[in-house]
Amino acid sequence: MIEVHELTKRYGGAVAVDGLSFAVRPGRVTGFLGPNGAGKSTTMRVILGLDSPTSGWATVNGQPYQRLSRPLHQAGALLDAGAVHGGRTARDHLRAVAASNGIGARRVTEVLGLVGLDGVAGRRVRGFSLGMKQRLGIAAALLGDPPVLMFDEPVNGLDPEGIHWIRGLLKSLAAEGRTVFVSSHLMSEMALTAEHLIVIGRGQLVADAAIEEFVRQSSRSDVLVRSPAGGALAGLLSQQGGAVTAETDGGLAVTGLDAAVIGDLARAHGITLHELTPRHASLEEAFMELTQDSVDYRADLPADTRKAA
């Protein structure tokens, strides 16, 4: 269980996290979603006690992280896979991390096997691919067999096989009853792994909901209808309580009536249909819609908006 309460973090004048509150519950993968620069990494660093909040607080298993003794048994985290000394071997890196929490060499060997690095344990990390470094970072997070796990953009830079492996791992960790908190800026990735989503933009909470609920809330689903008798059909559908919008290409976007009702109506009135397509906004679209007001660096804006002012 991770709790964040009214968390604000400013760096100089810039607000990275702004009054953020949420809880991450055990037993499921919770996605932490937001555009680049939304404050995801900052929030994770504050949870781990690496950055101190300007105001508000964060707890892990009910305690501020800094108060945990031997914290690796409470929470494991992968923030940045590149954050290793390239001159150290994988095994030595893990042994140093393990020793700081009284964890022995046997567990190091175990986690090396768990992430599939046992064959390269004695090699210097400098020669590792990004995927191998991700695995090493995950091995470090698993050292204390903790009930809480946090991963910051764990699929970044991985090959398909590595991505597949991480998805499976995240799900199995959650299935064991652990709290699994995974950040990403890719909605599509979260759609495949997360059951619950916390979405932030510009450091503020945008949504905190189960994936399905999230889609239902934020997406406009409609039915696209094409007919040679479009005008007559539009009038008929409106009568039956549907809201009809003409699309630029001559199609009708209908909300409030489902495809089956529309099809039955058309048949009953002898109207030919050329297309009848239920449309659901994809998660990606839902995400874009949610965060469009809160994206920091928009491509369609001049780089320096102050110039315009």
Place this chain on the structure above:
Amino acid sequence: MTTTAIVAVPARARDVLASEWIKFRSVRSTYLTLLLAAVAAVSIGYLVTHSDATHWSTMTAQARAAFDPVGDSFTGLGIAQLAFGALGVLAISSEYTTGLIRTTFASAPRRRAVIAGKAAVVGAVSLLAGELIAFATFFTGQQALSAQHLNVALAHPGALRGVLAAGFYLAVMAWVGLGLGTVIRHTAGAIIAMVGVVFLLPTIVGALPAPWNINVGKFTLNLAAQQTIAQHPHPGCFSAGPSFLIVAAYAAAAIAAAVFMITRRDA
């Protein structure tokens, strides 16, 4: 007694010490810097003492009176001190430049304990290595001087003190490096600062009008360290005892600054 003391170390302190010890001994730079220091100290000391022995017959009476068989054999400390300083800098700056420091603080949130653990490991190894290098340097130098029977024995008054002080000074440099590395958090920046402390500062102070060059200079790390090693104290400087305290104060100040700063910034 010793056993009791080890057992009495709290588990958390033992964890941090074990972790820092693994980190320290598992990177090549530790061995390279120590090897560089040993080679520089011994070889430069040999060259200088060998030259002393060669030129003894043509030396003036004044130069012969100022001759210091112990001090001359430690001429190479000027290079060895930089290697030890770099060892201390790298013990922490490599964690900042790679980002490993976040993993370190996430697994050991008590940052002051981490710094204390690093200071203990770096200090213990540096003191041991420094003393080994100091004795090796001394004996090599005396061997070179023995050609002209200019050598002194370890039992010679002041000789053992000088050798022990030379080794201690190297350990102090490692602590100063660790302190600077923690405060500056950047390898190159910290090494430049260290060079400033051991080379630039004495040069600037030495350029002050007399007697300020000595009145202030006797508090600089170099001059104080020289007094702890030299057989003939520099006129106007402190004797070996107080100079030793000044040298130790630099290490204490560096570590204190590190401990003070470590909790005051985001990792």
